[in-house]
Amino acid sequence: MTEDINENNPTGSEKPDRIPGSGQDPKNEGMKIVGYNLLALIIYTIFCKLIPDLGGLLLAAFLIAIHVFVCIIVAVGRKNWLWILSAFLVLVIGFSTCVALGNIGNMH
Numbered sequence: 368m369t370e371d372i373n374e375n376n377p378t379g380s381e382k383p384d385r386i387p388g389s390g391q392d393p394k395n396e397g398m399k400i401v402g403y404n405l406l407a408l409i410i411y412t413i414f415c416k417l418i419p420d421l422g423g424l425l426l427a428a429f430l431i432a433i434h435v436f437v438c439i440i441v442a443v444g445r446k447n448w449l450w451i452l453s454a455f456l457v458l459v460i461g462f463s464t465c466v467a468l469g470n471i472g473n474m475h
Contacts, residue, residue, distance in 0.1 A: 397449040404438060404453040405460070412464055424469055431461035 408431070415427035435454045442450030 397447075400447070400449050401453045401456065404434070404457055408434065408457050408461055412461070412468075416468060424465060427461070427468070428465050431457060431465065434461070 411430050412427055415423040415430065417423065418426060435458045438450045438454035438457060442448060442454065
């Protein structure tokens with residue numbers, strides 16, 4: 368009898384193992400959010416590195432600040448805390464990249 372009540376969730380837990388109708392694991396969906404944010408960071412960091420002198424470094428720092436701010440706003444709006452993880456990773460990786468690019472640029 369209990370098998371009929373919860374046919375789609377054989378474990379009997381409250382949360383389903385997969386998102387209904389999508390065939391995807393919710394954990395993978397969250398990591399896609401983090402992955403896409405890191406991909407965006409990589410793309411605009413490479414673009415900013417192509418700009419000579421200090422202009423590219425300042426543009427990268429400005430874009431990272433905007434990116435972190437947007438991630439935090441989306442996390443609060445959607446109540447999806449993986450966006451906070453994305454914001455933290457973008458901040459840490461972006462800051463360390465800016466420091467590294469600034470140090471490499473002054474070594475000439």
